[in-house]
Amino acid sequence: MSDEAILKIYRGDDQSGEMVDYRIPVAPGMVVLDAIHAVQAMQAPDLAVRWNCKAGKCGSCSGEVNGKPKLMCMDRMDKYPDGEPITIRPMKSFPVLKDLVCDVSWNYEVNKKIPPIKLKETGDEDPRFSQEEADRVQEFRKCIECFLCQDVCHVIREHDKKQEFGGPRFFVRVAGLEMHPLDEENRLGVLKDDLGLGYCNITKCCTEVCPEGIAITDNAIIPLKERVADEFYDPVKKLFRVLFSK
């Protein structure tokens, strides 16, 4: 492995910007985020990037490295071809604030639309449910909100349906609530009307980029689609609703 890396980093904002080359010394085990920190420390102290834990736990340092959505703190430099430049860009689906930092505030607005947990009254101060029941929900609760799934989802990336669509991150969140063994809230109407679950056509791009390995499409989105279909499109239920609605 050569002892120098060449980085091409996006510098600019949403209006204008350019790819700027930096050369930095490489150390064993280095990740892309280390390389960016080296650039900051030695060449461009005003280079903007978000990060926190540097161990894949907080989901702050999302970006696109050689065109692929990545958590930069878990992306080893030695996996890229020796001597070839590595390009680093901010996530494409969100407005760029500066350099590698995007405005992800839309995600926080979507989250507010989701009705909170409502636990069944069991009368027991220690609610009981099994580890197997917990497992199903815990998969969804592993989400670190890196928003890489939102970044690659074509409904957001290509079609920019931010008004009518929630995105995979929030389908995962709803799945975690809907499948909670003690929750009794119904979020199917919200899923259908406010989060636009129907826009998803199951291309699984989200699942592929999830750094936590959550089976977003298979375990969250498809079961939710089935529930929405049962609730709103089941012909028997529909007839029932027509006959008995006030």
Added chain:
Amino acid sequence: MDKYQTFEYDVVVIGAGGAGLRAAIEASAQGAKTALVCKSLLGKAHTVMAEGGVAAALANVDTRDAWQVHFRDTMKGGKFLNQWRMAQIHAQEAPQRVRELEQWGAVFDRTRDGRILQRNFGGHTYPRLAHVGDRTGLEMIRTLQDKGVHQGMDVHMECTIRSILKEGDRVAGCFGYQRESGRFVIFRAKAVVMATGGIGRCWEITSNSWEYTADGHAMAMWAGADLIDMEFVQFHPTGMVWPPSVRGTLITEGVRGEGGVLLNSERKRFMFDNVPEMFQGEFAGTEDESNRWVNAVVAGETPDARRPPELLTRDVVARAIRKEVRAGRGSPHGGVFLDIASRRSAEQIKKKLPSMYHQFKELADVDITTDPMEVGPTCHYTMGGVRVDSETQQSTVPGLFAAGEVGGGMHGSNRLGGNSLSDLLVFGKRAGEFSARHAQETATLGDINDDEVQRQAEEALRPFDASGEENPYAVHEELRTVMQDLVGIVRTDEDLRAALGKLDKLRERAAKVRVGGNIQFNPGWHLALDLKNMLDISESVTRAAIERTESRGAHTREDHPGSDDEWGKVNVIVRQTGTGIEVTREPLPQIPDELKELIKSKD
């Protein structure tokens, strides 16, 4: 002042980790108009990195557990320097706070009968840590975040607070800047809650993120508040040591809680030779006994054996590792070995320690289901913090509160693993409650001194046209080296005084720091501003460490090896005076007899 964006609240909470979120939820629930201000995006705070669990005497796994035992473990872990009333409140209220999280949607790992599972941890007599694999902090922060969303508080993300504003003696608000735009902002408030976390970025090898630049400690001190126990900085025994990129990254104590053992280069379990007098007789004497304990725990049975010495308190384990490495019995990259592969099946390891598995596989090319990890101490937590009233969390400045890591006194000279997450919940809630009450009892907002704000704004912009050519990153690196080398795990008077001299020199360099670019999201500028916090708090730690001429908990003085009973009766207090940072001693509050008895008792 029209020049700067100004908000008005009853309560402003600074910091959105577990303590800040819990405080804001409570203040808001009490009817206070509340703002939560944080440096990162919501949900990214340091709490997210907590792995092992939250300590609470739920007694789900071992029915012998009770708040009294938790209290005793906490006091013992802190070598009796803790504020006893905080330790008592903490032990009593932690179970309620954990159950409340479950009500708010947290999904903890389960016992066989479907209740919250609890795991063993260093210094805890019984399995006590409610957990979710090794990502408990994420579960906690997400639960609080989602609760907060529907609570009606305002969240100001990516906003750094630089100072507390006062009118006379009382708090009038705080002043800072929006990271994105670089614009200054004033929050007027009747009460301010500090929940800013710790100070770990002052050291070279640390598990702490960029946020841990001692902001709250420094702001409180500048505002006239007392700091307490600043000499006690916890070095977690198990950080990663290789490759350099991840040096210091945390490895959860849960690895040892799940049966992991520490080995030196001779493959010897050296912790058997490192049981301090205070804990003699409480830990397994042989590998055989310790294996029996692990087997029973794995099988979900109550062990008849004593626990392995790897589960001694963090201060003890960190010193033992340092000793092995110094004696030439370390691992190839200057640590020791932590082995879980020979203790648990690959499947169990991946289930209970998934992020550890992932972290080593991705970042260090080590498969922890087959090979041992290399580990060494990493700066992790500060026991020292803002001196607060045990019941209300109010500092010595009226209207200024503190909770979580920035609060002092709860953990004494050494914190037990798992007691941080519970501390955040218990005292976060109290800080929220009493700050809201303070706001209710305060008729009007304090006046903002426009000249003072103007002066601070000008000072903050100075690095853009400073005459010097110092690089903020270079000054920060030097500071971290000084603190690592001279104010680390083992200290001497000579080193500490040398550190003071170097800190003075660094202060001169910090005044000459110059940054380029503009005020929008400019990390170099942000760091330039943080240097003052870190320098002042590094000095506070160093002065407190010089003062305490004994060894206790996380504070080890090579020139004063044993603990001294007289020193066991006082806390060291740090405050800023007109002439600089001053250190005094304050007697510990009298502990009631029944609690004294509790500490002495065996079960």
